[in-house]
Amino acid sequence: MSLPFIDLKSQYAALKTSIDARIQRVLDHGQYIMGPEVKELEQALATYTGAKHCITVASGTEALLIALMALDFKPGDEVITTPFTFAATAEVIVLLGGVPVFVDIEPDTCNIDASLIEAAITPRTRAIMPVGLYGQVADMDEINAVAARHGLAVIEDAAQSFGASYKSRKSCNLSTFGCTSFFPSKPLGCYGDGGAIFTNDDAMAQASREIRVHGQSQRYTHTRLGVGGRMDTLQCAIVLGKLERFDWEVAQRLAIGERYQQLLAELPASLNIQRLVVRDDRDCVWAQFTLSVDHREQVQQRLQEAGIPTAIHYPKPLHQQPFYQRYGQGQSLPHSERAARRVMSLPMSADLAPAQQDSVIQALIAATRVSA
Incomplete structure (x- = not known):
């Protein structure tokens, strides 16, 4: 039997009683839009990250879009970001008539190279949008310092890094905005689409709340341009259920990622399997455990034949x-x-499980040797 790439079934089995009860509670009260679980989840997530405000939204993409709208982003404005990310990062900039400006990544972390950002700033630059790729936060202090010198906002795309720590602070509480995704495969996922915006700025929080409900400051009073960006009550209930063991899951991800790294470090250099570097002042929640190999297509084919699924991001x-x-x-x-x-x-x-990890690494060794 093939090993699952992401094991959501085991997670559900461990949380079934709580998740089922929370879903049933929503079905019983029937408030499927902006029900009590929405506020409950926002309070829990704000507490978890340490951010003053959390605004749940329909997806991680919607979170980025609303954050830009809250900043009163204008057509022609520029956002400096990484090209090595999912399209949603740049997509929201273009949807608002803006221009994504790409700077290269660090070769050892695959995150945006903070040292290249300042040279890319122009009079039209409005924000910097780093991505916490694979679960490791970018160099946020350096990025925030550049932004402060030039009066720019920083929007952390934390779709993959929710739960990660950076200098003892949580991802999503590191800049003007933190935006994350609850897509099912993320470190903290729901059973559909969902996301959240985090900020310590009262005005930005209020703007974000209004934008997600079609720009309404109160019912049928549209004070700004908005979108239909609410997160369903049912999805909030599911995330609340998953939060019950999220600290344990983060600890497991850190340990499993470290074990992968140690196993890979013991492999012969001739295989040319390169590990990602995790900086000493942060950790990585490994939304994807990613490495680099030669002859990738052949390696993937060999792994597939051995029952080991892989993916390419990106x-x-x-x-x-x-x-x-x-x-x-x-x-x-x-x-x-x-x-x-x-x-x-x-x-x-x-x-x-450790035995599953061992199987993955043994299959990887065989696949890279054959493909070399």
Whole structure:
């Protein structure tokens, strides 16, 4: 039997009693939109991150979009971001008429290279949008310092890094806005789409709350442009259920990720399997456990034959995508391009057993030797 890439079934089995009861409670009271679980989850998430405000929204994409709208983002405004991310990061900028400006990544973490950001700032730059790729937060202190020097906002795309820590602070409480996703495969996921915005700014929080309900400051009083961006009560109830063991899951992810790293460190250098570096002042919740290999397609095929699923996050950087290359303007971003050719993600879940990890690594060794 093939190993699951993400084991949501084991997670549900462990939480079934609580999740089922919370879902039934919503079915009983029938408040499917903005029911009491919405506020309960927002309070719980704000407490978890330490942020003053949490605003749940329909998806991680919606979180980024609403954050930009709250900043009164205008057509032609620029946002500096990474090209090595899911399209949603740049998508929301373009949807509002803005321009994504791509700078390259650090080759060892695959996160945006903070040292390259300042040179990309122009009079039209409005914000910086770093991504906590694979579950590790970017160099937020350095990014915030650049932003402060130039009067810019920072929006942390924490779709993959919720639960991670950076210098003893939680992801989503590190900048102007933190935006995360509760897509089912994320470290903290629901059973559909969902997301959240975090901020310590009262005005930004109020704007975000109004924007998510079509710009209403009160019912049928539309004080600003908005969207239908609410997170369903049922999905909030599910996340509340999952929060009950989230601290345990984060600890497991850290331990399983570290064990993967140690097992990989023991492999012969001739296999040319490169691990991601986790900086000493932060951790990684491994939304995907990702490494780099040569001959990736052949390695993936061999692993598939051995019952080991893999994925690629991401096979083509945004500045080379058919739509977004117009913003890259032919620029060369070599670290992003090399990563896109070589990255591969292995099975990763809080419930992944040591024996399963061992099977993955043994299959990886065999696959890389045959493909070399």
